[in-house]
Amino acid sequence: MKILVCISNVPDTTSKINFTADNKEFDKNGVQYVINPWDEYALTRAIELKEAKGGTVTVLNVGEADAEPNIRKALAIGADDAIRVNAKPVDAFFVAQQIAAVAKEGNYDMILMGKESIDYNGSQVHGMVGELLGIPSVVPAFKLDMVDDSTARLEREIEGGKEVVEVKLPFVASAQQPMSEPRIPNMRGIMTARTKPLAVKEPVGAEAKAEYVGYSKPEKKGGVKMIDPENAGELITLLRNEAKVL
Amino acid sequence: MSVLVFVEGLNGEIKKSSLEAASYGSQVAQQLGTTATAVAIGEVQEDALARLGEQGISRVLYDADSRLNQFVADAYVKVIAKAAQQENAKVLVFSNSNIGAAVGSKLAVRLNGALATNVTSLPKTDGGQFVVTRGVFSGKAFADVNLAADVKIIAVKKNAFEITQTAGNTATVEKLSAELSDADFAAAPKETVMQDTEGGVLLQEAEIVVSGGRGLKGPENWHLVEDLAKALGAATACSKPVSDLDWRPHHEHVGQTGITVSPNLYIAIGISGAIQHLAGVNSSKVIVVINKDPEAPFFKAADYGIVGDAFEIVPKLIEAAKALDK
Numbered sequence: 001m002k003i004l005v006c007i008s009n010v011p012d013t014t015s016k017i018n019f020t021a022d023n024k025e026f027d028k029n030g031v032q033y034v035i036n037p038w039d040e041y042a043l044t045r046a047i048e049l050k051e052a053k054g055g056t057v058t059v060l061n062v063g064e065a066d067a068e069p070n071i072r073k074a075l076a077i078g079a080d081d082a083i084r085v086n087a088k089p090v091d092a093f094f095v096a097q098q099i100a101a102v103a104k105e106g107n108y109d110m111i112l113m114g115k116e117s118i119d120y121n122g123s124q125v126h127g128m129v130g131e132l133l134g135i136p137s138v139v140p141a142f143k144l145d146m147v148d149d150s151t152a153r154l155e156r157e158i159e160g161g162k163e164v165v166e167v168k169l170p171f172v173a174s175a176q177q178p179m180s181e182p183r184i185p186n187m188r189g190i191m192t193a194r195t196k197p198l199a200v201k202e203p204v205g206a207e208a209k210a211e212y213v214g215y216s217k218p219e220k221k222g223g224v225k226m227i228d229p230e231n232a233g234e235l236i237t238l239l240r241n242e243a244k245v246l
Numbered sequence: 247m248s249v250l251v252f253v254e255g256l257n258g259e260i261k262k263s264s265l266e267a268a269s270y271g272s273q274v275a276q277q278l279g280t281t282a283t284a285v286a287i288g289e290v291q292e293d294a295l296a297r298l299g300e301q302g303i304s305r306v307l308y309d310a311d312s313r314l315n316q317f318v319a320d321a322y323v324k325v326i327a328k329a330a331q332q333e334n335a336k337v338l339v340f341s342n343s344n345i346g347a348a349v350g351s352k353l354a355v356r357l358n359g360a361l362a363t364n365v366t367s368l369p370k371t372d373g374g375q376f377v378v379t380r381g382v383f384s385g386k387a388f389a390d391v392n393l394a395a396d397v398k399i400i401a402v403k404k405n406a407f408e409i410t411q412t413a414g415n416t417a418t419v420e421k422l423s424a425e426l427s428d429a430d431f432a433a434a435p436k437e438t439v440m441q442d443t444e445g446g447v448l449l450q451e452a453e454i455v456v457s458g459g460r461g462l463k464g465p466e467n468w469h470l471v472e473d474l475a476k477a478l479g480a481a482t483a484c485s486k487p488v489s490d491l492d493w494r495p496h497h498e499h500v501g502q503t504g505i506t507v508s509p510n511l512y513i514a515i516g517i518s519g520a521i522q523h524l525a526g527v528n529s530s531k532v533i534v535v536i537n538k539d540p541e542a543p544f545f546k547a548a549d550y551g552i553v554g555d556a557f558e559i560v561p562k563l564i565e566a567a568k569a570l571d572k
């Protein structure tokens with residue numbers, strides 16, 4: 001089985017988010033980048049399936065050279081090889097077209113992604129890739145197993161419940177907890193990752209449709225009003241009469 | 247040209263998040279000098295569809311194919327695409343729900359449109375542009391995005407828009423048939439399991455959320471969270487370690503790697519307020535923090551706080567909440 005896992009390269013979850021002085025661009029100064037946390041669930045599940053059934057796991061990132069440390073990290077966690085499409089990923093549709101082109105060429109049985117990229121919070125690349133390839137996209141899935149060699153069984157979240165879906169290969173799915181328990185690379189993984197193949201491809205011609213023109217930050221809160229614990233019930237009165245939320 | 251709003255039905259009614267989308271869509275239509283049509287899918291009563299007039303919708307297209315009562319992406323996309331074509335829709339509006347995001351992204355490809363999810367503002371349309379604001383970096387910032395395609399697709403963030411209401415207005419309901427074939431249902435779910443909310447409130451649609459963290463010590467103490475939620479008509483949630491420890495189910499876990507909520511009121515009990523937890527709750531309108539540690543980081547993000555032992559404080563809150571007249 002050939003599995004393609006798509007990873008985005010995102011600011012660490014503890015990052016302070018700042019923009020350049022004119023608020024036109026994200027300020028990367030002092031920001032650490034990590035593998036998108038949701039994508040780690042997809043990656044580990046792919047590796048588990050490979051360990052159980054054989055096959056290969058390829059990781060794919062659409063991004064510039066500064067994403068390579070995290071691509072290597074994915075190799076250290078257990079992927080076999082990697083592809084980086086050398087382009088600035090400026091919008092989801094652009095990224096989706098690059099992923100679809102790689103997927104088509106490589107004939108993968110399964111294309112796994114994260115539920116959402118935690119930087120731009122789009123939740124859209126998976127649906128777009130499925131549509132571009134004309135195959136089902138099961139999103140967001142929290143369980144993935146093989147029924148037989150050509151069929152997978154997934155559980156996906158819907159508001160207020162879950163759906164159990166069976167799909168034929170190939171398909172796209174996005175991962176969320178508790179699909180797997182993300183792994184930390186061990187020493188041996190880190191050593192072997194250095195020599196695993198990382199192919200750099202040029203992008204296919206594609207246009208972006210969403211133009212990011214500026215950024216802002218939420219207004220600061222007015223500060224916290226403390227309530228005497230002896231008189232805790234007062235909170236409920238304030239929530240009704242002052243905050244007007246009850 | 248017109249604005250098309252996709253509304254989701256549930257148990258005969260229209261979801262609250264879809265009423266928000268309908269209100270948003272009508273306002274966009276007004277801005278563009280056109281009308282807003284809704285396309286409804288799922289189990290909805292006809293009078294509930296007509297009532298969409300109260301949100302400013304003039305017509306509702308409804309495909310009553312009962313196979314659509316459960317979510318099947320391909321079939322939903324076909325129905326909405328058909329409606330979009332029939333109405334010559336240039337702006338499509340969804341709620342940013344799991345279903346909305348799944349069909350929105352497929353439609354963006356099919357209709358060659360520009361998509362923005364998690365949208366928090368009406369469009370600014372000066373200078374031939376179509377700029378909407380959307381939440382990015384997990385609630386830590388907003389971005390302005392110009393949708394540079396003929397067809398614009400917008401998924402609006404939940405609880406970010408008021409439901410507008412003009413009493414007495416009704417929409418005309420028309421049948422729509424997308425002539426669905428069995429192939430469109432090939433990926434239909436084998437099984438749909440709804441959570442037993444015991445008459446409780448669905449977390450993603452809730453206006454009030456009561457959430458518990460590791461400070462509550464164990465699942466046997468969750469009656470505190472549940473009773474307060476019940477008294478307030480709230481949904482219950484938890485921090486990640488609480489679901490990792492199996493004290494609570496995973497679908498209650500909010501935060502960076504869980505569900506994002508933006509209720510009017512979020513009450514955090516025994517949760518420290520780690521940055522990854524805040525990422526899922528920071529767009530709540532009012533935040534209350536109850537923690538025995540005055541240095542807990544959550545107080546910095548709170549509007550109201552109580553320093554003290556949850557086991558003493560929460561029962562007092564339950565009592566006060568029960569005493570409220572509804």
Ligand SMILES: Cc1cc2nc3c(=O)[nH]c(=O)nc-3n(C[C@H](O)[C@H](O)[C@H](O)COP(=O)(O)OP(=O)(O)OC[C@H]3O[C@@H](n4cnc5c(N)ncnc54)[C@H](O)[C@@H]3O)c2cc1C
Pocket residue numbers: 006007008009010036038039060061062063064067089090091092095112113114115116117118119120121122123124125126212
């Ligand atoms: C203005 C702007 C500036 C950006 N700057 C950078 C940057 O400096 N460095 C950088 O690395 N990226 C950058 N990006 C790209 C960004 O990280 C996302 O990859 C892209 O915007 C898609 O975001 P989304 O929220 O729509 O993805 P979603 O639809 O939420 O992503 C879902 C899943 O798709 C997959 N996926 C998403 N993006 C990629 C990708 N690029 N490669 C492989 N798989 C992917 C992942 O599995 C992800 O979990 C930028 C994007 C924008 C809009």
Ligand SMILES: Cc1cc2nc3c(=O)[nH]c(=O)nc-3n(C[C@H](O)[C@H](O)[C@H](O)COP(=O)(O)OP(=O)(O)OC[C@H]3O[C@@H](n4cnc5c(N)ncnc54)[C@H](O)[C@@H]3O)c2cc1C
Pocket residue numbers: 013037458459460461462484485486487488499500501502503504515516517518519520521522523526536537538539542554555556557
């Ligand atoms: C990549 C990544 C993703 C993550 N994603 C998430 C996520 O999605 N959601 C999430 O929640 N976390 C997430 N985390 C974990 C996060 O960093 C914190 O570890 C977690 O939120 C802590 O949960 P907690 O506040 O319940 O527990 P703790 O941090 O242990 O806090 C317990 C709190 O309870 C208080 N307390 C104790 N006893 C009492 C009492 N009797 N009365 C009142 N208060 C009391 C304590 O003072 C303390 O502040 C993530 C972490 C990483 C690295």
